[in-house]
Amino acid sequence: MPKTEVRSTDYANAPINENLSKEDRVKLLREMMRIRRFEQVALKFYNAGKMGGFLHLYIGQESIAVGTVSLMGDNDHVITAYRDHGHALAVGMGMNECMAELYGKATGCSKGKGGSMHYFAPDKNYWGGHGIVAGQTPLGLGLAYGIKYKGLKGAALCFLGDGAVNQGVVYESLNMASLFDLPVIYVIENNKYSMGTSLERSSVIDKCLAQRAEAFKVDWALANGEDVYEVRAVTQQALERAYEKSRPTVIEFQTYRYYGHSVADAKHKGGYRKEEEIERYKKQHDPIVIFKNRLLAEKAITEEQFEAIEAEVKAEADESARFAEESPYPTVESIYDDVYFEVDRQTEAGRTGRFFFNN
Numbered sequence: 001m002p003k004t005e006v007r008s009t010d011y012a013n014a015p016i017n018e019n020l021s022k023e024d025r026v027k028l029l030r031e032m033m034r035i036r037r038f039e040q041v042a043l044k045f046y047n048a049g050k051m052g053g054f055l056h057l058y059i060g061q062e063s064i065a066v067g068t069v070s071l072m073g074d075n076d077h078v079i080t081a082y083r084d085h086g087h088a089l090a091v092g093m094g095m096n097e098c099m100a101e102l103y104g105k106a107t108g109c110s111k112g113k114g115g116s117m118h119y120f121a122p123d124k125n126y127w128g129g130h131g132i133v134a135g136q137t138p139l140g141l142g143l144a145y146g147i148k149y150k151g152l153k154g155a156a157l158c159f160l161g162d163g164a165v166n167q168g169v170v171y172e173s174l175n176m177a178s179l180f181d182l183p184v185i186y187v188i189e190n191n192k193y194s195m196g197t198s199l200e201r202s203s204v205i206d207k208c209l210a211q212r213a214e215a216f217k218v219d220w221a222l223a224n225g226e227d228v229y230e231v232r233a234v235t236q237q238a239l240e241r242a243y244e245k246s247r248p249t250v251i252e253f254q255t256y257r258y259y260g261h262s263v264a265d266a267k268h269k270g271g272y273r274k275e276e277e278i279e280r281y282k283k284q285h286d287p288i289v290i291f292k293n294r295l296l297a298e299k300a301i302t303e304e305q306f307e308a309i310e311a312e313v314k315a316e317a318d319e320s321a322r323f324a325e326e327s328p329y330p331t332v333e334s335i336y337d338d339v340y341f342e343v344d345r346q347t348e349a350g351r352t353g354r355f356f357f358n359n
Contacts, residue, residue: 001232002353007117010232011227011229011230011232011234012229012294012298013022014229014233014236016071016232016236017119017229017232019081020299022298022301025295025298025300026068026295026300026301026305026309028066028067028228028291028300029068029288029291029292029295029306029309030309030313031062031064031070031089031090031288032066032228032288032291033288033309033310033313034089034095034313034317035058035062035066035085035086035089035090035266035315036037036059036062036088036288036313037310037313037314037316038085038098038099038230038317038320039057039058039085039086039318039319040059040317041099041320041321042055042057042085042099042102043057043259043263044321045102045103045261045321046102046263049115050103050324050325051103051104051115052100052104052115053115053116053117054082054115054116054117054239054262054263054265055102055116055235055255055262055264056082056083056084056085056116056135056261056329057083057085057258057259057262057263058083058085058086059257059258059259059260060191060256060257060259060281060282061083061086061189061225061255061256061257061287061288062086062288063189063226063227063228063231063255063287063288063291064086064159064187064189064225064231064253064255064299065086065089065090065100066086066090066228066231067228067229067230067231067232067235068090068132068157068187068231068232068235069087069090069157070090070232071090071232071235071236071239072091072125072157073153073154073166074124074154075147075152075153075154075155076154076155076156076157076239077125077126077143077154077155077156077157078091078125078126078127078156078157078158079126079127079128079130079131079136079139079140079143079148079156079158079159079160079198080128080129080159080160081130081131081133081134081136081159081160081164082117082129082130082131083129083161083189084116084117084118084128084129085098085116085117085119087126087129087159088109088121088126088129088193090124091121091124091125092121092124092188093113093119093121093124093126093295094320095108095315095316095317095319095320095323096319096320096323097109098119098320099317099318099320099321099323099324100112100171100323100324100327101114101115101116101118101119101166101323102115102116102324103325103327104257104329104330105324105327105328105329105330106327106328106329106330106331106334107323107324107328108324108327109121111296111330111334111338112329113330113338114128114129114328116129116214117130117131118130118131120269123311127139127143133161133163133164133167134160134164134165134167134169134170135168135169136158136159136160137158137164137167137169137170137173137186138169138172138173139158140156140157140158140173140184140186141156141158141176141177141182141184143156143158143174143184144156144177144183144242144260145180145182147183148180148181148182148183148246153243154183154242154243155183155185155242155243156183156184156185157185157187158184158185158186158187159187159189159193159237159294160186160187160188160189161188161189161190161191162188162189162190162191162192162193162194162202162203162209163194163195163197163202165188165209165212166202166203170186171212171215171216172187173184173186173282174212174213174215174216174218174248174250175216177216177218177248178216178217178218178247178248179294181245181247182246182248183242183243183246183247183248184242184248185235185238185239185242185248185249185250185251186213186248186249186250186251187191187251187253188209188210188250188251188252188253189225189253189255190208190209190225190252190253190254190255191255191256191257191272192256192262193268193272194259194261194266195261196260196261196264196265196267196271196272197272198202198272198273201233201275204247208222208252209252210222210250210251210252212232212250213250218248218249218250219238219241219247219248219249219250219251220249220250220251221234221237221238221249221250221251221252222251222252222254223251223252223253223254224253225253225255225289226254226255226285226286226287227287227288227289227291227292228254228287229288229294230255234251237249238251244317250356255287256281256285258281258282263283269349277358281285283321288310292306304328340348
């Protein structure tokens with residue numbers, strides 16, 4: 001595969017970043033640190049047997065969720081895949097409701113019925129994590145259609161991984177997005193291994209995955225996902241295209257996950273990728289360390305302030321685990337709730353129709 005070089009532009013000077021106050025910059029760092037600590041605590045208690053199902057960690061990719069979501073306006077929406085914790089926290093979901101969902105507790109954001117892959121917060125324009133690979137891409141298209149139909153100036157940010165790009169529904173969605181001029185932004189988080197197969201072995205590539213958008217006359221960009229300034233600057237261009245022209249964009253952010261596809265992926269270290277590679281990314285490409293050092297150089301933060309934030313987010317994550325531990329499980333009766341919209345709201349159809357659980 002030909003190597004693709006990410007541009008070396010200093011994106012800190014981009015208009016969208018240049019006007020950030022010191023407080024704004026520190027908030028970006030804090031949000032990245034909150035995601036990292038939440039995931040670390042989740043991993044600890046998953047390994048302790050407190051959670052069932054799968055756990056897909058976002059560690060190493062924090063700058064993408066934080067950078068993109070930091071630009072969202074009132075009419076912007078987010079939908080993502082099963083690696084969804086980072087996006088959920090970035091849009092403002094609380095650690096308590098997110099951790100409780102991992103524990104399968106009634107106080108979870110999906111009432112303990114969704115688990116790791118199915119966070120959901122419509123009040124924050126967050127339309128969830130989705131377990132079917134690329135299943136969220138036509139749903140993101142639908143969100144964009146809704147935005148345009150209502151005459152709103154907004155965009156749907158739809159996140160997917162490099163493995164999902166090879167699913168046929170992605171191309172159906174791109175075709176419709178271009179044909180109907182829909183304000184959807186497809187954000188490829190390319191962490192290089194999809195589920196467990198390297199990019200070189202799974203995908204035919206010229207410049208990058210995002211270049212495939214050319215087939216549908218859709219604008220695309222390739223960017224460094226480790227740099228939150230670059231993430232914001234490139235995403236802002238796509239948002240402006242969506243707002244002003246109602247046109248789609250595909251952005252590919254190069255990134256890396258430090259853990260396996262899920263925690264159950266035991267072969268990620270020393271199996272399909274070398275331990276030396278993982279350690280190199282941790283030491284040289286950690287988005288939190290990169291941004292911390294940038295803020296230190298900009299004199300936006302001190303080491304003491306960084307340590308204080310570390311302590312704060314650790315306490316918040318630890319408290320979320322305590323909250324989840326002490327929360328109740330869903331009742332047996334609640335299994336009938338949240339199955340059908342009509343039944344929950346007791347519309348006429350909900351009162352008179354026949355459903356699988358009342359036949």
